[in-house]
Amino acid sequence: MKRGKREKGQAIAEFTVSLIAILFVFLGVLAISVLSMENVSCLIAARGEADVASALGTSVGGVSPEPILEWDYGADRIPFTADDKAVTSADSENFSGEFDTSKDLAEGADVNSVTLADLAKAGLVDRQATEASFLSAANLNGYSHEEPDPLSKRGLPELEKLLRRMVGGGKFVLKDTVFIPVKVD
Known part of the structure; x- marks a missing residue:
């Protein structure tokens, strides 16, 4: 097969493009x-x-624990992505107050008034059900870490x-x- 004059540099051009x-x-x-x-x-x-905050039993890192009721999956509606937000209770004491033993659970004049304290005296309720059962988000400690310029940190600012x-x-x-639970001895 003969080559024409115009096909002489075609292989080099294709190699350069590829x-x-x-x-x-x-x-x-x-x-x-x-x-x-x-990221890792x-x-x-x-x-x-x-983990350090958990071992010390203090909240470190500017992320305070909150009682998480459910998750809002954000605009993409995909769970476990960066735009997910925790839906928290505005009044966490309201939820933990459900185990208040001095609270009258029955209302109205026609119903017998029974409290959790009365049930506990009768041995029908475990006395360990207190406000401590619902610590703020299971007594979690949180920490946020941010890496502002990951490519330059690895010596690749031109790539960035x-x-x-x-x-x-x-x-x-x-x-x-x-978030990690507080370590209890």
């Missing part, structure tokens, strides 16, 4: 791997700080600039919030 495409794929894989490693280290740091241009600006910020 090399550029392979370079972008490699940079994408590199960025994903670095962000994955930084961010989670480990948050978990470590929450390239990704910002490709996705239209913005910042790469990794944030994890971890």
Whole structure:
């Protein structure tokens, strides 16, 4: 098969185009791997700080525990994603007050008035059901850890600039919030 004069540099041109495409794929894989490693280290740091707070029995990290009633799955309606929010009770004492033994449970003149204290005296109720049964979110301690610039931390600021241009600006910020129950001796 004879080659024409115009086909002389075609292989080099195709190789150059494919090399550029392979370079972008490699940079994408590199960025994903670095962000994955930084996400794991961010989670480990948050978990470590929450564990320290749990061992000390104090709330550390600016994340105060709240009684979680259910979860709002956010705009995407997918559970366990970053936009999920805990739906909490505005009055946590209302829920824990259900075990108040001095409270009259029966209302009205036609009904016998029986309280939990009366039932406990008769041996029909466990006396351990108190407000301590419902500590704020199971007495959790929380900690939030934020990694503001994960790619530059790994020595890849040029890759971060390239990704910002490709996705239209913005910042790469990794944030994890971890809750751990207080350790009781």
